Amino acid sequence: MRSVGKKEEKVPSEAIILVLLILLGLLLAMLFYSGPFYSYDDANYIGFARQIMVGNFSVEESPYAYGFAFPYFIAASFWLFGYGIEQSFLVSLVSYIVIIVVAFFAGKVVSGLGSATISGFLAAIAPFLVQYSTRVMPDLLLGAFAGASLLLALYAEKSRRAALMYLLSGLLAGFTVFIKLEALAFVLFFFIGLLILLFVQPHKKMKKHLEIFAIAALVATVGIYFAFIYAMTGNPLYTISRYGVLQHGISPTTLFENIYNLFVTLFGFTVSGSLFSPYTLSPIIYPYGFGIFFALIGSVIGIKRKSRKIILLSVVSWGFFFYDCCTYKRAGNIWDIFRL
Amino acid sequence: MIAVPISVLATFGIFSVYKIIYLYRRRCAMFSVVLIIFLILLLSLPTYLDIYSYNKAIALDNSIIECASSYLSRTGASVVYANAAAELLALDSNYKFNPHQIGDSCNSLGNSGVLVYFYSNESSLKQGLGSWLGNSCYNADLFNCNPNESSEIYENMVINAEISTISRYS
Numbered sequence: 001m002r003s004v005g006k007k008e009e010k011v012p013s014e015a016i017i018l019v020l021l022i023l024l025g026l027l028l029a030m031l032f033y034s035g036p037f038y039s040y041d042d043a044n045y046i047g048f049a050r051q052i053m054v055g056n057f058s059v060e061e062s063p064y065a066y067g068f069a070f071p072y073f074i075a076a077s078f079w080l081f082g083y084g085i086e087q088s089f090l091v092s093l094v095s096y097i098v099i100i101v102v103a104f105f106a107g108k109v110v111s112g113l114g115s116a117t118i119s120g121f122l123a124a125i126a127p128f129l130v131q132y133s134t135r136v137m138p139d140l141l142l143g144a145f146a147g148a149s150l151l152l153a154l155y156a157e158k159s160r161r162a163a164l165m166y167l168l169s170g171l172l173a174g175f176t177v178f179i180k181l182e183a184l185a186f187v188l189f190f191f192i193g194l195l196i197l198l199f200v201q202p203h204k205k206m207k208k209h210l211e212i213f214a215i216a217a218l219v220a221t222v223g224i225y226f227a228f229i230y231a232m233t234g235n236p237l238y239t240i241s242r243y244g245v246l247q248h249g250i251s252p253t254t255l256f257e258n259i260y261n262l263f264v265t266l267f268g269f270t271v272s273g274s275l276f277s278p279y280t281l282s283p284i285i286y287p288y289g290f291g292i293f294f295a296l297i298g299s300v301i302g303i304k305r306k307s308r309k310i311i312l313l314s315v316v317s318w319g320f321f322f323y324d325c326c327t328y329k330r331a332g333n334i335w336d337i338f339r340l
Numbered sequence: 341m342i343a344v345p346i347s348v349l350a351t352f353g354i355f356s357v358y359k360i361i362y363l364y365r366r367r368c369a370m371f372s373v374v375l376i377i378f379l380i381l382l383l384s385l386p387t388y389l390d391i392y393s394y395n396k397a398i399a400l401d402n403s404i405i406e407c408a409s410s411y412l413s414r415t416g417a418s419v420v421y422a423n424a425a426a427e428l429l430a431l432d433s434n435y436k437f438n439p440h441q442i443g444d445s446c447n448s449l450g451n452s453g454v455l456v457y458f459y460s461n462e463s464s465l466k467q468g469l470g471s472w473l474g475n476s477c478y479n480a481d482l483f484n485c486n487p488n489e490s491s492e493i494y495e496n497m498v499i500n501a502e503i504s505t506i507s508r509y510s
Contacts, residue, residue: 103347
């Protein structure tokens, strides 16, 4: 009876904490409200959504649509709720809330309700999320899909339907490429993380090699993306080449500069000595000060303990983080990392 | 993209510190967690202030664009501002280029003529954008503001997108 009682107590407290975190997110979104920026990509994405609704949207004619799924989400919002400013950033706002919820449950999978609370809280107050919560940019939608794919992979570890979980995880991870081409970096490190899980089996009694389902789904989804681009433009690498052309002019220059920026980001210091300053970098990629520092500690301890979940999270986050730093001046030029 | 794993890993790191402190000073362990969270919030504060001013600048910029578009409409010209503005203005079903509304927003901003001036012809557009952005940094990284760079970015973006519209208006 006691154990049942305890369970009944836990569920409401968990729900209350989650609701409070969501409310915190909504409050911050309201406080830092900007709305879509008329003179920036926001308006272009809205324009694409309107083109979709009237049936004349073309991937090859839309340079900003190198990841073209986002305008479809906005179009869906318009279709459901009508045209309007609020409807245009609804996708970002919902994605922000989804990220908080996913961080909460991912934290719970790793280390229980206390961890879930702090993890959800850190996601809710992350400045780079709050900043985009009322903008019409694809970044938060991308974060929501990437986060959900990781959560499913974490759940798969103990699920009876592990194969299905891994399959869905791979599909969601692969779909991120449709949202923004930069997600190829996420896909790459997620793929490496899955390979590590596949070949490094600290718990031998666990599911046998079911990660292969995630890998297969991931490869298939990314393959569909390139096939689609080929069908649309006659060149499977059209978006990549176009993206490189668009961003090349402001990409990083030297290896030293990239490595320097990596360390600046990791440890949050600048040459002027402002130790742990949380905003030494671009608002797009800056860490939340000590948060990033503790993420490093967490990774080291998790990997030392051979926790498969932490290994996966570490490979994805630090791998992508390294990539991001290497493309610091304009995060997103996927070729820059190979130019080092 | 890495918000979720970073949040979880940071939490794991904080808990690891908690456990280490717990071994030596049990009473201080929970306090250390609270202190870490407080420090994260404290150190994020300057960033939040920057975001706040940046987002308010966006809102102001949007208002100026609305205002200029309204001005054009009021003076009988076609609404020819950037496709960006036009798309967004079209979104707002309540926006009927109402003179009263124009008056309110323009009076509060005092910038109604700025963008109209830009659009009198292409060269004045460039000139106007240059001088306007010389005093402020729109679209650029506000944290490392470089007015010259920002005007260049802004010019390229707007001019490339709107060259046809501008010539139509002139």
